[in-house]
Amino acid sequence: xxxxxxxxxxxxxxxxxxxxxxxxxxxxxxxxxxxxxxxxxxxxxxxxxxxxxxxxxxxxxxxxxxxxxxxxxxxxxxxxxxxxxxxxxxxxxxxxxxxxxxxxxxxxxxxxxxxxxxxxxxxxxxxxxxxxxxxxxxxxxxxxxxxxxxxxxxxxxxxxxxxxxxxxxxxxxxxxxxxxxxxxxxxxxxxxxxxxxxxxxxxxxxxxxxxxxxxxxxxxxxxxxxxxxxxxxxxxxxxxxxxxxxxxxxxxxxxxxxxxxxxxxxxxxxxxxxxxxxxxxxxxxxxxxxxxxxxxxxxxxxxxxxxxxxxxxxxxxxxx
Numbered sequence: 468x469x470x471x472x473x474x475x476x477x478x479x480x481x482x483x484x485x486x487x488x489x490x491x492x493x494x495x496x497x498x499x500x501x502x503x504x505x506x507x508x509x510x511x512x513x514x515x516x517x518x519x520x521x522x523x524x525x526x527x528x529x530x531x532x533x534x535x536x537x538x539x540x541x542x543x544x545x546x547x548x549x550x551x552x553x554x555x556x557x558x559x560x561x562x563x564x565x566x567x568x569x570x571x572x573x574x575x576x577x578x579x580x581x582x583x584x585x586x587x588x589x590x591x592x593x594x595x596x597x598x599x600x601x602x603x604x605x606x607x608x609x610x611x612x613x614x615x616x617x618x619x620x621x622x623x624x625x626x627x628x629x630x631x632x633x634x635x636x637x638x639x640x641x642x643x644x645x646x647x648x649x650x651x652x653x654x655x656x657x658x659x660x661x662x663x664x665x666x667x668x669x670x671x672x673x674x675x676x677x678x679x680x681x682x683x684x685x686x687x688x689x690x691x692x693x694x695x696x697x698x699x700x701x702x703x704x705x706x707x708x709x710x711x712x713x714x715x716x717x718x719x720x721x722x723x724x725x726x727x728x729x730x731x732x733x734x735x736x737x738x739x740x741x742x743x744x745x746x747x748x749x750x751x752x753x754x755x756x757x758x759x760x761x762x763x764x765x766x767x768x769x770x771x772x773x774x775x776x777x778x779x780x781x782x783x784x785x786x787x
Contacts, residue, residue, distance in 0.1 A: 468706055469654040470620040475627050478620050481528040482521045485553075486513050488628045491765070497736035501749075502756045506636070506765040507737065508629045511745060515549040515577070517697075517770030518622050522647055523550030524557075525621030526611065531558045540565065541611040542599035544592050544696045545574030546770050551611050552581035563608065565599040567591050571696065573774045591690055593701040614645040614704045623651030629765060630659045637762040640719070640748035642769050643667045643676050644698050646707025652767075653714045664716040668751040670695045671720040675703045680711060680718045694723040694777070697744025697770060719751035726750045727781045733768070734782060742773035 470478075489512045498505050510518035530536065538561040541551045548564040555562035564583045566575060567590060575585055588598040596613065603610035612618070625648075630636070639656065641649040649667050656663050669676050673690035685708055690699035711718075721729075726743045729750035733741045741749070748766035752759060773781075 468616050472658045475623045478525045481524045482624050491629050491632050494737045503759040504763045506633050508767045510769050511771035516772045517546035519546040519550040521624050522618030522621035523554040526617045527554035536609040538608040539611050540599050540603040540608045542596040545571050547613050548578045552578050552583035556582045565595045567595045571774050574772050618647045619650045622647050623654050626652040626655040630655050636663045636765050638664045638764040640666045640751050640766045642698050642744050642747040643669050645704045650710045667715050667718045668747045670698050671722045673699045675700050677718045677720050679703050695726050695743035721750040728786050730781050740771040742770045745770040
């Protein structure tokens with residue numbers, strides 16, 4: 468199911484109709500702090516503050532080229548929903564987004580500002596996802612999945628940019644939600660930089676992918692992270708698991724405290740804002756710095772959409 472580089476290149480015309488390639492920077496102070504040469508892929512620099520927009524633009528371009536649809540439904544913790552809402556609006560399609568109860572206030576506001584109708588349901592993403600599927604079936608709306616080959620193809624454009632700009636990477640750390648980002652990274656790595664090891668990053672409070680990776684079978688696990696909701700996966704995606712099992716070097720788990728420290732570090736060393744999931748890859752590099760000594764590594768800063776009060780609390784909390 469992995470796209471080829473040629474297919475990914477063909478997707479750039481849809482992606483770059485809305486955004487320009489995001490930068491990848493090696494920040495000297497960050498590298499000094501982490502003790503290893505670190506390149507950040509700044510997916511926090513897109514029009515919705517996250518990488519997901521790339522996949523939505525490619526998915527909806529394909530949807531519009533076929534029979535089309537008048538309305539779509541999806542489920543999200545926020546970034547995928549912003550992608551769907553923005554892309555749907557471009558094509559004149561009505562969008563409904565289902566989010567869990569207690570979802571990020573500012574992500575919800577952002578989705579509404581892009582024209583989405585929000586429905587709050589369930590205690591976590593999986594419950595919202597199941598409710599969205601039921602609503603789509605009942606209403607006849609098109610259900611936009613959170614994982615799909617076209618979404619992978621679209622988000623893979625950020626990895627294409629990274630691997631073409633930065634050569635000789637030893638490791639690339641990628642956060643795993645449902646898996647589109649890491650599958651896209653693997654697709655590009657396989658063709659352009661086969662020597663680079665891909666490390667998946669999950670929350671230690673949402674271990675479904677870590678447990679599934681270790682056992683080589685799909686394993687459901689509760690998602691209780693209070694900070695990294697973008698990677699709060701309870702049920703792994705089977706297609707993504709097949710790719711992860713085959714190509715990922717290892718899975719790194721990071722706690723909310725470690726993620727919070729990474730958010731502070733990123734702000735102090737680069738003055739970039741990172742949401743919890745966006746800082747997870749940096750947290751994993753900090754945790755595995757002994758493994759990485761003397762290596763050239765990259766981390767995906769996958770998003771910056773953190774509520775102001777949450778970010779302020781994180782920044783003002785001193786590390787224990």
